[in-house]
Amino acid sequence: xxxxxxxxxxxxxxxxxxxxxxxxxxxxxxxxxxxxxxxxxxxxxxxxxxxxxxxxxxxxxxxxxxxxxxxxxxxxxxxxxxxxxxxxxxxxxxxxxxxxxxxxxxxxxxxxxx
Numbered sequence: 001x002x003x004x005x006x007x008x009x010x011x012x013x014x015x016x017x018x019x020x021x022x023x024x025x026x027x028x029x030x031x032x033x034x035x036x037x038x039x040x041x042x043x044x045x046x047x048x049x050x051x052x053x054x055x056x057x058x059x060x061x062x063x064x065x066x067x068x069x070x071x072x073x074x075x076x077x078x079x080x081x082x083x084x085x086x087x088x089x090x091x092x093x094x095x096x097x098x099x100x101x102x103x104x105x106x107x108x109x110x111x112x113x114x
Contacts, residue, residue: 002035008048009039054080065090 005021007014018037025034042048057077063069080086091099 001033003033004035005037006045006048007037007039008042008052010041011039014039062090 007017018039021034021037025031040048042052057074057080060074061077064071064073
């Protein structure tokens, strides 16, 4: 399966990201999955607006999830997750390593790569 990535235009580091995607597409393990990428104005793309809103809200919620703040869930996030299927998890470094290990194990067991 190939993926087209769309990022918000004007973000700091966009040039570096594009360069890394180019390198990965040319030679990386996952390069064959990268179809294309672009940087767009989020005002014209509803999906980017939604992603921006979700990123903002979940970042605000993270401080509550890890116990750094005791306030209740924000009403805006509560409304958002009441309308869609939502699974939220906080991963620490070790959890991410274990997840990657399991994914690699499944891929090798099933005879797939990448």
